[in-house]
Amino acid sequence: MHYYPNPAAGLDIPAVNAAIEEAFAEHGRGKVQMPPKVYITFDHGDFRTMPAYIPSLDLGGVKIVNVHPGNPASGLPTVMALTVIISPETGIPEAILNATVLTDLRTGAAGAVAAKYLSPRRTITLGMVGSGRQAQAQVDAISAELSIDRIRVWSRSEKNARAFCERYADRECASMSLERVADCDLLVTTTPSREPLIRNEWIRDGTHINAIGADAAGKQELDPAILSRARVFVDDPAQAVHSGEINVPIRDGVYSPDRIAGTLGEVVLGRKKRTTADEITVFDSTGLAIQDLAIAEIAMKSGNFINLRFP
Amino acid sequence: MHYYPNPAAGLDIPAVNAAIEEAFAEHGRGKVQMPPKVYITFDHGDFRTMPAYIPSLDLGGVKIVNVHPGNPASGLPTVMALTVIISPETGIPEAILNATVLTDLRTGAAGAVAAKYLSPRRTITLGMVGSGRQAQAQVDAISAELSIDRIRVWSRSEKNARAFCERYADRECASMSLERVADCDLLVTTTPSREPLIRNEWIRDGTHINAIGADAAGKQELDPAILSRARVFVDDPAQAVHSGEINVPIRDGVYSPDRIAGTLGEVVLGRKKRTTADEITVFDSTGLAIQDLAIAEIAMKSGNFINLRFP
Numbered sequence: 001m002h003y004y005p006n007p008a009a010g011l012d013i014p015a016v017n018a019a020i021e022e023a024f025a026e027h028g029r030g031k032v033q034m035p036p037k038v039y040i041t042f043d044h045g046d047f048r049t050m051p052a053y054i055p056s057l058d059l060g061g062v063k064i065v066n067v068h069p070g071n072p073a074s075g076l077p078t079v080m081a082l083t084v085i086i087s088p089e090t091g092i093p094e095a096i097l098n099a100t101v102l103t104d105l106r107t108g109a110a111g112a113v114a115a116k117y118l119s120p121r122r123t124i125t126l127g128m129v130g131s132g133r134q135a136q137a138q139v140d141a142i143s144a145e146l147s148i149d150r151i152r153v154w155s156r157s158e159k160n161a162r163a164f165c166e167r168y169a170d171r172e173c174a175s176m177s178l179e180r181v182a183d184c185d186l187l188v189t190t191t192p193s194r195e196p197l198i199r200n201e202w203i204r205d206g207t208h209i210n211a212i213g214a215d216a217a218g219k220q221e222l223d224p225a226i227l228s229r230a231r232v233f234v235d236d237p238a239q240a241v242h243s244g245e246i247n248v249p250i251r252d253g254v255y256s257p258d259r260i261a262g263t264l265g266e267v268v269l270g271r272k273k274r275t276t277a278d279e280i281t282v283f284d285s286t287g288l289a290i291q292d293l294a295i296a297e298i299a300m301k302s303g304n305f306i307n308l309r310f311p
Numbered sequence: 312m313h314y315y316p317n318p319a320a321g322l323d324i325p326a327v328n329a330a331i332e333e334a335f336a337e338h339g340r341g342k343v344q345m346p347p348k349v350y351i352t353f354d355h356g357d358f359r360t361m362p363a364y365i366p367s368l369d370l371g372g373v374k375i376v377n378v379h380p381g382n383p384a385s386g387l388p389t390v391m392a393l394t395v396i397i398s399p400e401t402g403i404p405e406a407i408l409n410a411t412v413l414t415d416l417r418t419g420a421a422g423a424v425a426a427k428y429l430s431p432r433r434t435i436t437l438g439m440v441g442s443g444r445q446a447q448a449q450v451d452a453i454s455a456e457l458s459i460d461r462i463r464v465w466s467r468s469e470k471n472a473r474a475f476c477e478r479y480a481d482r483e484c485a486s487m488s489l490e491r492v493a494d495c496d497l498l499v500t501t502t503p504s505r506e507p508l509i510r511n512e513w514i515r516d517g518t519h520i521n522a523i524g525a526d527a528a529g530k531q532e533l534d535p536a537i538l539s540r541a542r543v544f545v546d547d548p549a550q551a552v553h554s555g556e557i558n559v560p561i562r563d564g565v566y567s568p569d570r571i572a573g574t575l576g577e578v579v580l581g582r583k584k585r586t587t588a589d590e591i592t593v594f595d596s597t598g599l600a601i602q603d604l605a606i607a608e609i610a611m612k613s614g615n616f617i618n619l620r621f622p
Contacts, residue, residue: 066402
């Protein structure tokens, strides 16, 4: 059994995007096993267990990931993760990966795949709501698929927004109000908000939105009126209804699961798509176990592991 | 993060039994979180993901365990397992344990707890159906709770049954027919059978049965008429209905979930019990994630670990 302490080192972003796209394609074909993630709730956070199997990659396993919003105060990341790879042939645990950074990267890659297929244009003004690790992962992954002319970023902390822009000094990047950030081609929301931050009237026709932040019951970032106006694609219907951007509007009776336009897998396969340049499209991301397996497979090729005695 | 390659070494069986009993008590009190285990199916086996949280022990985590019946042909165990311990306070993975032997021991301990409370007497004739690793674990654990005068064992392989008895040379132990094995005070079934091995007419009044083998849909070891005649206790109702000894009779309409007499946790708490010396009692064991956490906690005290870099 191999342990990979730092499996994200040296990963090639375009290769990650391609692997995640192929995982979504397999999902769209109905060729994966992936039960909805299971939540265990603690006083100060939770952890989620995410098993899956991708037969075409001969790859099985499970990611275990926590969310503890108070962690940064004690110097730990909010989100930490392990992925355990299980041999389909014998069931033996073949590898354990530190999946904390991999989780950021695979979520960024899903946003990049959605942007590649749903963005209204190839050269874009990018609006970023939130400026943390996931915001960076989204920009880095999307940069491999689209040409980003200009970045507009909003953060609760002006200082964090400025630090974010320093990372992208090669491009025009500025900290702005939420309303001005929302005036863009591609809007990406990455906050843990539990109430809408983005108002419907701020979003112009033709915008594509990656709604990344909502990943648990009660979380939402968008005015539900945006969802009613848009074509909404999800990563996985069961997870999105339970914990995605649409979960609160569904609970409140202002959105209905039968209005989901399709999955990102179906978009990748060409079965579903943006139909006009003027329509608003939304990708509601909750994070899939198959993304974790797909990025783990690439990461294991780096060879950077230690041997553990098992069984 | 600590890795425990051999955490079962030196474990004290009475202490394991006590820890498992306390985990069942917490389950009986409704003080644990434990969603039903989730199955992923491969061509030649499966793996199960079992998350749980025991607040009274401040202990969260998940066991990952496979079942690949063809493994012994290639020198690997049928069942292999890892347990990952998650800190409730921060969500960080604190430890990973090789849980293959721990899985045997915690299942044996559940049988011992059931035997302690439900056996018709303290000095017993023990009937064993199956002679593999789990059969040994049951005898070893039950020996800490009851006095075993005599062991009767049946195996498909006469050679395996004789080897089993050599392990217990300090007691009267003999390989016998299924019918003669069933003539005992405490019967323990540990096979992967998919059809009833034990006939109703072989079971005398007052017998207690640990039905251990059935742990997946389609498996069964007992004539359903035994269940109709007995008071049936389960480890967890949701899991037992899906994958325990009662799963096939329920599917076939010859047993009903509303006939379950209670859980082992309720028995430990004294809320449910054997009511007469003559009645037959059955403990239907499917294996609970809280058992895996409880034994992991004891095993981690051994200190036999290596350090892994995380996060």
